[in-house]
Amino acid sequence: MPAGQKTNDASEIYHTFSKVMQVKGFEGLIQNIRIKKGWKILDVGCGTGNNTFQLSKMVGEKGKVVGIDPIKERIEKAKDAFSDTSNLEFHQAFGRDASNFGDDFDLVIMVFVLHWLTPAEKEATLKSIFKCLKRGGQLLLNPSNGSDFFKTVIRQLSVYEKITSNFYYIGVDEIKNLLITAGFGDLDISEEYRLVFQGIQSLDDFIHWIAASIHTVDYEPLVVEMLDVCQRQDMSFMYNESGQLTVKHPVYNIYCKK
Numbered sequence: 001m002p003a004g005q006k007t008n009d010a011s012e013i014y015h016t017f018s019k020v021m022q023v024k025g026f027e028g029l030i031q032n033i034r035i036k037k038g039w040k041i042l043d044v045g046c047g048t049g050n051n052t053f054q055l056s057k058m059v060g061e062k063g064k065v066v067g068i069d070p071i072k073e074r075i076e077k078a079k080d081a082f083s084d085t086s087n088l089e090f091h092q093a094f095g096r097d098a099s100n101f102g103d104d105f106d107l108v109i110m111v112f113v114l115h116w117l118t119p120a121e122k123e124a125t126l127k128s129i130f131k132c133l134k135r136g137g138q139l140l141l142n143p144s145n146g147s148d149f150f151k152t153v154i155r156q157l158s159v160y161e162k163i164t165s166n167f168y169y170i171g172v173d174e175i176k177n178l179l180i181t182a183g184f185g186d187l188d189i190s191e192e193y194r195l196v197f198q199g200i201q202s203l204d205d206f207i208h209w210i211a212a213s214i215h216t217v218d219y220e221p222l223v224v225e226m227l228d229v230c231q232r233q234d235m236s237f238m239y240n241e242s243g244q245l246t247v248k249h250p251v252y253n254i255y256c257k258k
């Protein structure tokens with residue numbers, strides 16, 4: 001969405017931006033595995049379904065991809081956008097209910113989701129995912145662990161407490177323990193630090209994206225306040241040596257198996 005063009009529909013904005021923003025993390029995560037035709041895949045916290053749709057093309061007509069997300073508007077948007085894809089379905093559901101969707105998935109992905117879950121939700125969700133996988137099935141996830149933008153701009157917002165009360169960043173050792181407790185093995189965890197946003201040109205667009213992503217706070221006032229904070233402070237930390245918008249954003253790329 002071009003800078004300045006606004007809509008009140010945060011799910012619509014999320015859908016537009018996630019095509020360029022979320023897809024990088026998604027592609028980075030799946031590049032190390034060979035997704036086969038006929039696979040059954042569950043996308044937990046699928047948002048408006050852009051990655052879920054990509055997966056449905058990879059598994060072919062004989063495969064099946066299910067996307068689940070607790071936000072009604074995002075699931076409605078996903079159903080609307082991809083209604084003519086026969087091997088794809090979307091349901092409004094929490095990750096902790098993953099095992100309601102079967103017990104024979106080849107792969108489960110969670111792209112930028114784990115940090116939104118409370119400690120109890122994390123545990124319940126990973127256990128439920130373990131149940132829904134077939135033996136040897138894989139789980140891929142890439143939780144974030146905060147960002148420079150978060151530490152500087154978000155920290156100054158009047159809704160900071162409300163926003164942070166919904167982020168549950170944890171370190172790599174805690175993540176490992178949770179996965180092992182849920183039953184997972186063959187853990188492979190690496191850290192990635194920088195995201196260069198090729199699809200987003202301006203800080204203004206970035207702010208619209210972040211505001212639409214933070215589904216726990218009203219979109220419009222959040223945009224206004226973030227723009228105001230950014231105008232009042234030095235934002236040079238957001239750009240790399242070539243002048244590209246870049247966010248220092250620690251992300252763990254995690255692969256494990258049942």
Ligand SMILES: C[S@@+](CC[C@H](N)C(=O)[O-])C[C@H]1O[C@@H](n2cnc3c(N)ncnc32)[C@H](O)[C@@H]1O
Pocket residue numbers: 018022023026044045046047048049050051068069070071074093094095096110111112113116117121125213215
């Ligand atoms: C940053 S978005 C990522 C969406 C999608 N995976 C993508 O890459 O575009 C995080 C998503 O996690 C979802 N979420 C929050 N709590 C959840 C839970 N308990 N179980 C499953 N999904 C959850 C949110 O509704 C949101 O759509």
